Amino acid sequence: MSLISSLYTGATGLEANSTDLSVIGDNIANANTIGFKQSRAAFQDAMAQQMIGAGTALSQMGLGTQLEAVQKIITQGALSNTGLATDLAIDGNGFFVVSGAHNGTDGQFYTRAGQFTIDNTGTLVNLEGLHVQGYTANTAGVVGTTPGDLNFSDSAWPAVATTTVGLKGNLSSSTPIPTVAFDPLNPSTTSQASSSVTVYDSLGTAHQVDVYFVKTAAGAWDWHAMTDGGGLTGGTAGTPTEVANGAMTFDTSGNLATMTTAATNFNPLNAVNPQPLTFNFGDPTGTAGTGLLGLTQFANGSGMTQTSQDGFAAGSLTHISIDKDGSVNGTFTNGQSRVLGQVATALVKAPDQMDRVGGNLFEVTASSGQATLGKAGSVGRGSIVAGALEQSNVDLANEFVRMIAAQRAYQANGKTITTADSLLQELMQIKR
Secondary structure, three states, X not given: OOHHHHHHHHXXXXXXXXXXXXXXXXXXXXXXXXXXXXXXXXXXXXXXXXXXXXXXXXXXXXXXXXXXXXXXXXXXXXXXXXXXXXXXXXXXXXXXXXXXXXXXXXXEEEEOOOEEEEOOOOEEEEOOOOEEEEEEEOOOOOEOOOOEEOEOOOOEEOOEOOOEEEEEEEOOOOOOOOXXXXXXXXXXXXXXXXXXXXXXXXXXXXXXXXXXXXXXXXXEEEEEEXXXXXXXXXXXXXXXXXXXXXXXXXXXXXOEEEEEEEEXXXXXXXXXXXXXXXXXXXXXXXXXXXXXXXXXXXXXXOEEEEEEEOOEOOEEEEEEEEOOOOEEEEEEOOOOEEEEEEEEEXXXXXXXXXXXXXXXXXXXXXXXXXXXXXXXXXXXXOXXXXXXXXXXXXXXXXXXXHHHHHHHHHHHHHXXXXXHHHHHHHHHHHHO
């Protein structure tokens, strides 16, 4: 190899180690970038030069080094808790999928950075405004199978009219039979026990229904369901109006034997009329029940232990939470909750062959293979950790060691050039 070739060989070393320092510097600069994946420069020797030696033997001499690839290291970063419900991290394989315009290109991108939020349109987005992809659910909470934007602007809980009212408790067997008949206009002083429950009409309007109990004989009671007439069609505000009534009997063991409903007449104002209401006070022995699951008549005092009804007022979304499988659960102002959708994750066959496009985003390439979308935790996909973010996988200590090695290698290659230059200068002096 000539001295001139030595200069070029040293130059390849300078260029290679300069590139290595650039890659290391990029890693260090992104040591605190959420979801960042470090890179490393991979080098290969340059083509060797054939040299004729003594006899017929051939010798080879290298011509330096060259960059082979800048390889992405797709390893798991540490997870850090943030407490923010829309901050997500993937524990395992996969990428979040976002869609929209980035750097003038409209398309689908992939990221490990789960810094998400809900924008003013109700859409789950990343900090750049790209739409997080997932599977939406219907009003029954059933998740679909077609991926798309996760938008919660239409998430509301419609009003559900009450159809069944249930009571549990005890009516004291020692209660005397009253001498005054039940007065619908003065129910509290002409009954022996009572309970209140809130029922809802088809508009979601709440109506307080008071159920009064009147003992008519040993082991026999009548019941009357009353509400304020101001909430009823044709009713008068402040005047109690009966919406249902019936009778019950108890056996000598205090078990509910029979229960009947004589009439119901619940006509809420401006809502569905009439609204059917079923009153359930237990499982009578007369219908093969135990007689103990609702109202009983034991010697202890009268009192209700539980009321229930199956209606709800309309509700609006107030809070979301996300499970490890990506299911987005919504909580509503009426106290109800349901699944609103599910965050999708993508698997890529060769993720280290994806292209970095800035903004913590990747694009698939022919070398990486196409992405396959699915639900977190399925078919090799990692689970989602809500309220956490994945930190950069850069190890600063390791990067500083690599930096020192690259710096020394750069200096050594510089020494190769200065040595070859010195020898060339000696050659020039010999000529003189």
